[in-house]
Amino acid sequence: MSDALIAVKPEIAAKARIDAAKYRAMYEQAEKDPDGFWRGEMNRIAWMKAPTKIKNVDFHGDVSIKWFEDGVLNASVSCLDRHLATRGDQVAIIWEGDDPKSDAKVTYRQLHAQVCRLTNGLRELGVKKGDRVCIYLPMIVEAAVAMLACARIGAIHSIVFGGFSPDSLASRIQDSECSVLITADQGRRGGRTVPLKTNADEALKQCPSIRHVVVAKNTGGDVPMQAGRDIWWSDLCDRQKDTAEPEPMGAEDPLFILYTSGSTGKPKGVLHTTGGYMVWASFTHENVFDYRDGEIYWCTADVGWVTGHTYIVYGPLANGATTLMFEGVPNYPSVSRFWEVIDKHQVNIFYTAPTAIRALMREGEAPVKKTSRKSLRILGSVGEPINPEAWLWYYRNVGDERCPIVDTWWQTETGGILISPLPGAIAQKPGSATLPLPGVKPALVDGEGKIIEGAAEGNLVLLDSWPGQMRTIYGDHARFGQTYFSTFKGMYFTGDGARRDADGYYWITGRVDDVINVSGHRMGTAEIESALVAHPKVAEAAVVGMPHDLKGQGIYCYVTLKSGEEPTEALRKELVAWVRKEIGPIAAPDAIQWAPGLPKTRSGKIMRRILRKIAANETDGLGDTSTLADPTVVQDLIENRVG
Numbered sequence: 001m002s003d004a005l006i007a008v009k010p011e012i013a014a015k016a017r018i019d020a021a022k023y024r025a026m027y028e029q030a031e032k033d034p035d036g037f038w039r040g041e042m043n044r045i046a047w048m049k050a051p052t053k054i055k056n057v058d059f060h061g062d063v064s065i066k067w068f069e070d071g072v073l074n075a076s077v078s079c080l081d082r083h084l085a086t087r088g089d090q091v092a093i094i095w096e097g098d099d100p101k102s103d104a105k106v107t108y109r110q111l112h113a114q115v116c117r118l119t120n121g122l123r124e125l126g127v128k129k130g131d132r133v134c135i136y137l138p139m140i141v142e143a144a145v146a147m148l149a150c151a152r153i154g155a156i157h158s159i160v161f162g163g164f165s166p167d168s169l170a171s172r173i174q175d176s177e178c179s180v181l182i183t184a185d186q187g188r189r190g191g192r193t194v195p196l197k198t199n200a201d202e203a204l205k206q207c208p209s210i211r212h213v214v215v216a217k218n219t220g221g222d223v224p225m226q227a228g229r230d231i232w233w234s235d236l237c238d239r240q241k242d243t244a245e246p247e248p249m250g251a252e253d254p255l256f257i258l259y260t261s262g263s264t265g266k267p268k269g270v271l272h273t274t275g276g277y278m279v280w281a282s283f284t285h286e287n288v289f290d291y292r293d294g295e296i297y298w299c300t301a302d303v304g305w306v307t308g309h310t311y312i313v314y315g316p317l318a319n320g321a322t323t324l325m326f327e328g329v330p331n332y333p334s335v336s337r338f339w340e341v342i343d344k345h346q347v348n349i350f351y352t353a354p355t356a357i358r359a360l361m362r363e364g365e366a367p368v369k370k371t372s373r374k375s376l377r378i379l380g381s382v383g384e385p386i387n388p389e390a391w392l393w394y395y396r397n398v399g400d401e402r403c404p405i406v407d408t409w410w411q412t413e414t415g416g417i418l419i420s421p422l423p424g425a426i427a428q429k430p431g432s433a434t435l436p437l438p439g440v441k442p443a444l445v446d447g448e449g450k451i452i453e454g455a456a457e458g459n460l461v462l463l464d465s466w467p468g469q470m471r472t473i474y475g476d477h478a479r480f481g482q483t484y485f486s487t488f489k490g491m492y493f494t495g496d497g498a499r500r501d502a503d504g505y506y507w508i509t510g511r512v513d514d515v516i517n518v519s520g521h522r523m524g525t526a527e528i529e530s531a532l533v534a535h536p537k538v539a540e541a542a543v544v545g546m547p548h549d550l551k552g553q554g555i556y557c558y559v560t561l562k563s564g565e566e567p568t569e570a571l572r573k574e575l576v577a578w579v580r581k582e583i584g585p586i587a588a589p590d591a592i593q594w595a596p597g598l599p600k601t602r603s604g605k606i607m608r609r610i611l612r613k614i615a616a617n618e619t620d621g622l623g624d625t626s627t628l629a630d631p632t633v634v635q636d637l638i639e640n641r642v643g
């Protein structure tokens, strides 16, 4: 059933910006003549000086990626100033609070004024082009204002998701030596408060680079302010002018850093630059969602993740859209919340994650069916593979079989969507991200990097660059080359595995490296392992992903205690709490198994393949275990599997 083709509806194709023939023509042109194609697309954003050079990319050697390199622009102008004449009084952001009684609408003119005030405020604090500003905010309008004010100054923003711990916040601030932190007193989620300022204070004990902290008043909760360092947002901004000059930025000047987990070491600072990223954000938002002027568009992500960057803020605002920002969670105050918000604000395009769909699917159809959802036109999915069952539930119950689903595959590194159906052009298959967008050249390679043609399964790589691609890892260009371009020489390696069917459709099978995807949140197993071994009673730990009905993957930890330590239930709970505190609640282990020993090769390498199989309870096919130093370890682990 999952391979069933759901044809493009004639009424959608008739009106769509891109139909099947146009998609093919665009794809061909972008492949044959990338310079010509992107020269034709680049004016979707505002340039102070139009670029004459389009693409300049080398995936070999030191790896150099440049797009539109002699162009000059400011991202905030594309998102704000140029809309003032035509849509100044149109709503730019609809804010829907955690509490269903609280909401707000901000027009483009108002947003422009707020951004300019903060721009002036930050400039008064000494922030200038190239400085790094950390943003640790909940889903409030100030988050978008802060991003755009940084962009206006040319300061590089680095957003840290509000669910990360003080330690995680501190290490991200330290890595890019941010000079200013923008936070709020507290956040709100599902009726509870999140102690952002308290977390920030804790983090800042380890962050000498921070000179100022700007604090938005959100809940009004009582928080200490440190004289000379901390300033309330309103005290800083209320006295400022509501106009501010945008800094002229080179197309390849950085726009933001966003930390993401990899297979090894600390999270990497993924760096995106200005021109190419903005073109890609606008191009993909308009075409994948077939966005029409006047529509209400809602992406449920958090601005702490790349989806929030590209598809709540930069893409929609560049396209003059009305973008909805939601502070809350899908199940508060009830499991109808998403659908109620859709009706309340007459949302036309809705973009969410499979984990949310699976959780809501469990609640049955009634909470959906009691709402109208007639305004919906397009549905989207992102963050992890969507299982066909969840896809079909979403299609039938939420979209009433009327709305195409765009299953969008992409990554923090790719800046925006790379593989996705286009609603008017590409027939869908439940569970498949389908075909690449114009300008995207995916391929499957085997373990040696040999390209595999036709229907096959392999490692997913990209053979050429697209404008929204990350340019480097902040402060470590060598690691950039090493991480993405050395596994398969001259190709960008995604870290994902995929299958391609006879129609050329891509089915993402998940990560093939030591990264796990928990509810669409990307975690490095190495980070969780180092948090565990930092506990005084832990000698060694190995972490793998395991299949999980709701989260997609759960976190399964094998823990070896130091000799003399007792494996008690109390200690198990303590370790779960420890990881939550070290990294954040999103990294809380789902299972901890006490492991007297870990399966290792004679050279001491942990055989994760075996650990993954045991966690998944697939112990029949453990494969070759002949290289194990001590095969008895495996039997013990199988017998004492948790869950």
Ligand code: PRX
Binding pocket: 260, 306, 307, 381, 382, 383, 384, 385, 386, 407, 408, 409, 410, 411, 412, 413, 433, 494, 495, 496, 508, 510, 511, 517, 520, 521, 522
């Ligand atoms: O494994 C893929 C999965 O999420 C990874 C990227 O995670 P992150 O950088 O946090 O960005 C998430 C939002 C773009 C990918 O390597 N992934 C993302 N979207 C999909 C997906 N897997 C399958 N289908 C998708 N639509």
